[in-house]
Amino acid sequence: MTVSQVLQAAFDASLHHAGAAARAERTAATLAEATPSFQITEDLTSIESEWRAFESRANCTPFQAFDWLVNWQRCIGSRLNVTPVIVTARAPGGELLFILPLAIEKLRYGRCLTFLGRALCDYNAPLLSPESAQTLTTSQFADLWKAVHGEIRRNYPHSFVWLDKMPKAVGGQQNPMCNLKVQRHGSSAHATELHSDWETFYSEKRSAATRRNDRKKLKKIAEFGTVNYRSPNNPEEIRELLSTLIEQKSTKFAKMGVANMFAKPGYTEFFTAIATGTGLSAHVSALQVGANVAAANLGLTYRGCYYHVLASYDDGPVARFGAGAAHLHELMRYAIGKRCTHFDFTIGDENYKRDWSDTELYLYDHVSGVGFVGRSVAPFVALALRVKRFIKTTPAIWALFMKLRALL
Numbered sequence: 001m002t003v004s005q006v007l008q009a010a011f012d013a014s015l016h017h018a019g020a021a022a023r024a025e026r027t028a029a030t031l032a033e034a035t036p037s038f039q040i041t042e043d044l045t046s047i048e049s050e051w052r053a054f055e056s057r058a059n060c061t062p063f064q065a066f067d068w069l070v071n072w073q074r075c076i077g078s079r080l081n082v083t084p085v086i087v088t089a090r091a092p093g094g095e096l097l098f099i100l101p102l103a104i105e106k107l108r109y110g111r112c113l114t115f116l117g118r119a120l121c122d123y124n125a126p127l128l129s130p131e132s133a134q135t136l137t138t139s140q141f142a143d144l145w146k147a148v149h150g151e152i153r154r155n156y157p158h159s160f161v162w163l164d165k166m167p168k169a170v171g172g173q174q175n176p177m178c179n180l181k182v183q184r185h186g187s188s189a190h191a192t193e194l195h196s197d198w199e200t201f202y203s204e205k206r207s208a209a210t211r212r213n214d215r216k217k218l219k220k221i222a223e224f225g226t227v228n229y230r231s232p233n234n235p236e237e238i239r240e241l242l243s244t245l246i247e248q249k250s251t252k253f254a255k256m257g258v259a260n261m262f263a264k265p266g267y268t269e270f271f272t273a274i275a276t277g278t279g280l281s282a283h284v285s286a287l288q289v290g291a292n293v294a295a296a297n298l299g300l301t302y303r304g305c306y307y308h309v310l311a312s313y314d315d316g317p318v319a320r321f322g323a324g325a326a327h328l329h330e331l332m333r334y335a336i337g338k339r340c341t342h343f344d345f346t347i348g349d350e351n352y353k354r355d356w357s358d359t360e361l362y363l364y365d366h367v368s369g370v371g372f373v374g375r376s377v378a379p380f381v382a383l384a385l386r387v388k389r390f391i392k393t394t395p396a397i398w399a400l401f402m403k404l405r406a407l408l
Helices: 003-034 044-055 066-075 138-155 198-205 208-222 235-256 267-276 317-321 323-337 351-356 371-392 395-407
Strands: 037-041 083-090 096-107 110-115 160-167 189-193 227-230 281-289 292-302 305-313 342-347 359-361 363-369
Touching: 037 138, 044 066, 044 083, 044 096, 066 267, 083 138, 110 371, 160 371, 189 351, 198 323, 208 227, 208 317, 208 323, 227 323, 235 267, 235 281, 235 292, 235 305, 235 395, 267 281, 267 292, 281 323, 292 317, 292 323, 305 323, 317 323, 323 342, 323 351, 342 351, 363 371, 371 395
Parallel strands: 110 160, 305 342
Antiparallel strands: 037 083, 083 096, 096 110, 160 363, 189 342, 189 359, 227 281, 281 292, 292 305
16 A cells, blocks of 8 residues: 555544544534423422413322422421422423422432322322323433433432332323333222222122122111211302311221321311312212211212322211222212222222222332431332331231231
């Protein structure tokens, strides 16, 4: 090879490398432009209009509805000095991909990044754009979450991240938060698909012998007084019925040895607001036996699904004949009449939920530490949650635990 040929080859090689470098820069720039952006705010009212508009088309549950969370923060969160940390992520064109309602809350483990309203949300998740699954890949979400958490750490110091009760899917769409390192939650949720009429649904779900037994029990209940299903629309009547429900639940908590959540500041006010003063389709009802409220309920009708949120029954003689079960029949009849396609019993593994449901919804928790203290303690928190799940899913141990708790 001549000297001129060597020089020409070197020149060509340098052009090739320069072109490759330029292409790499262009690719990097394109990727940077395609990376979703995000913003963080602690002011819910500043994004109310956008949240409500997004909620109308996003995949979510009623526990991510603006009305549910803004009332939780007003009634409960503000009294506990909870700081909302609302993340909005957008595609390069500015379209919302998701709203992630987080918060900084002081828990027993220290300052914790968790979901806003976590304790009273049966499902914790983001509101997801239907297009986000195509727009946001798993790796992109991982990078985005890393950036989001880094920004939160700088502005809202905390020692732990505890994201619990996360469903694997939201509205049939994969929940990207479950791509984090997760473990099964202590309880599952349960739901059933409804039919177009109650009698068909009832006969398919219950054997002839069970239906005969249900009728016998209802006759026994009727011996205590006229049986009437009541679903008031008047706000004052709703408040009165909700007060009875709370009183019955409080009595039940005391007998179980469980802390009464309604004794906590703001809880009664919150559920009263949900039942009477929000845009959510709340439903308060009762099975009345004579002058006595034998069973009561607070539910939500949301996007063709009835959510069974709170239920109670009077722990008197009539309870022996299944007043709560009779009331549940009326609730499912009501849901079918409202053209609901599903009845969601929400979180909890009670036997009656398993009896009626055809779907068990697994829920997941993510626990991680931040800083030396958080990283040292987080594994023990995760272990404690696994032990709790083991106890709750082992019937003999759980029954013994329940008896001991009630005795104590």
